[in-house]
Amino acid sequence: MMATAHPNHAWVSSEDVEGTNVYDTSGHKIGEVDHLMIDKLSGRVHYAVISFGGFLSLGHSHYPLPWDALSFDKKLDGFRTTVTEQQLRDSPDFSDDSWQSRDWERNIHDHYQVPPYWGV
């Protein structure tokens, strides 16, 4: 029924989320989702760890991005981001402990110019 459909929703199973493509502002594929970091308490996805195969000269290949640095494009069936290669080069280091550090979270949201999800 049209009346009850909600086509603005684009569902993905946690089983399938790995491998979703990521595109730059001009629509070129620059990478794909390696995995998401989910807050079990709130049920919110706060970070996507992206594998950037498209920026070949990068030292690392995996970079966590704040969720709000990505926007889902239904037509492309993938995410768009304004993040540049230079931003990735300059991005704050991270480790498994980073997720537990509000300082690191603040840095990475500042770096990508994304408002913190936890408010101010």
Next chain:
Amino acid sequence: MMATAHPNHAWVSSEDVEGTNVYDTSGHKIGEVDHLMIDKLSGRVHYAVISFGGFLSLGHSHYPLPWDALSFDKKLDGFRTTVTEQQLRDSPDFSDDSWQSRDWERNIHDHYQVPPYWGV
């Protein structure tokens, strides 16, 4: 640094979320997370599809629960739910199309007595 830690967060990678245990109100394991359904646009987990191995007499084994029917228990490192075997038996049928139906979503939130995540 204690000051910057946020121990209330319990992160899980989308790679690891499958298999997280689900416990009933008395702390017995009744199943585990098969997968989560994530809204790519909002970054919200709205449903967890649970495999109920603990309720052996059930006709089906996989049931979607509204995310808010689960609460994460850090001590157990798993989810707690008040959902009963009878509620599962009586739960609304679902198919792959269910995710696109606001009617179905309304039914299932009503059934498990969970307020709808989209407001009223």
